[in-house]
Amino acid sequence: MENPYSIQNISIQSGDDRVEVSPFFTYIETLERNNQKNDGNVKSHNHSNLFQVTIIEDGDVSFDNEGKEQRIDYPCVILIPEGKYHSITYHKPTHGFMMLMSLESVNESLKQLPAEFTFSNETSIVSEEIAPYDFEDILALCRSLHHKMIQKDRGSLVIKKNYSVLTLLVILNSLRNAQKPNFKEKYAESSYLYKYKKMIREEVDAAGKVADYAKKIGITPTHLNRVCQQLVNKSALEIMHDNITLEAKKHLMHTTFSVTEIANILNFKDPSHFSKFFKKNTGKSPKFFKESIQ
Incomplete structure (x- = not known):
């Protein structure tokens, strides 16, 4: 070949x-x-x-x-x-x-x-x-x-x-x-989700608020939540938490940062809050997750 x-x-x-x-x-x-x-x-x-x-x-x-x-x-x-x-x-x-x-x-x-x-x-x-x-x-x-x-x-x-x-x-x-009659309406709605996901990926912030992101996009938090539910069947907050969890996993898997350092990078108020958040979303503590992949 x-x-x-x-x-x-x-x-x-x-x-x-x-x-x-x-x-x-x-x-x-x-x-x-x-x-x-x-x-x-x-x-x-x-x-x-x-x-x-x-x-x-x-x-x-x-x-x-x-x-x-x-x-x-x-x-x-x-x-x-x-x-x-x-x-x-x-x-x-x-x-x-x-x-x-x-x-x-x-x-x-x-x-x-x-x-x-x-x-x-x-x-x-x-x-x-x-x-x-x-x-x-x-x-x-x-x-x-x-x-x-x-x-x-x-x-x-x-x-x-x-x-x-x-x-x-x-x-x-x-x-x-794009040739379908209702394309423009669907495009407008999906563009809000695209902008939201792009913002939370570029600036992973555990202290971020859905209302602040919605304001930057130019819509209300209620509108943003409705779009998220319609397109991916999740709330805007759930999408944000999924993104934070994914970023935390990347740090735990591919860096030597401690749990405290990762908590600071992701802007959690303290390591304890980060550990509770991570376990709630993955079923494992950050320490156990890191040990399980080594």
Whole structure:
């Protein structure tokens, strides 16, 4: 089976049409890495026999589509069919992913959608058409694929291909849903949940209040709770507690911080309060949890 890390396959990324592309070909890298290795400016190029998906979570970039340049609003997804010339300029640190996949993988994604769904063969920049909850799934899939990629495990070529197929399928299905009559109403509601989850991930604070987050979003706490219940069947407070618990587990599993230090990092008023919170949400004390994974 072909090694996707060979010099031949790497040369394809610059548009070398002399190389035959494996149906299993999948490549992904972070936009931070893409920015760094290209000194902030990816020159105009195209890809033969490959489809590119660029996912921009945040940052500031300009995208040139065959001579037409525009500033990109985030979050967004850029779909670039084979043979289309494009370039990108990074104006500041940008987060997201750049994924290349074989045309066979693209066709596999399209087969999963209704026959009436039409897919343009032109470069597409999509932002508002991607529902926030779908964008979260897209990022999660990209992170998993990137983790598999850096492991350089030849035995997981099929798994990597399946990740790329599923990622594109989520994007295309989101575009299909955007064509439905009630999309704008659902998009507005889901955008509140997306903003809320993004805020509590970026600033994990055990002393944080749902009312304060709701105010930053521009809605009432009651409205935020209703959205959370409708979309994920949990209250806003439960979602916040799940996030704090997850962050606590990460510290206990991957750092040498003491329970007291973790309590301070997560802004609990004291270690005892943190221990009670953690046991209530996991059934184990922080100390027992840490010992059980060592």
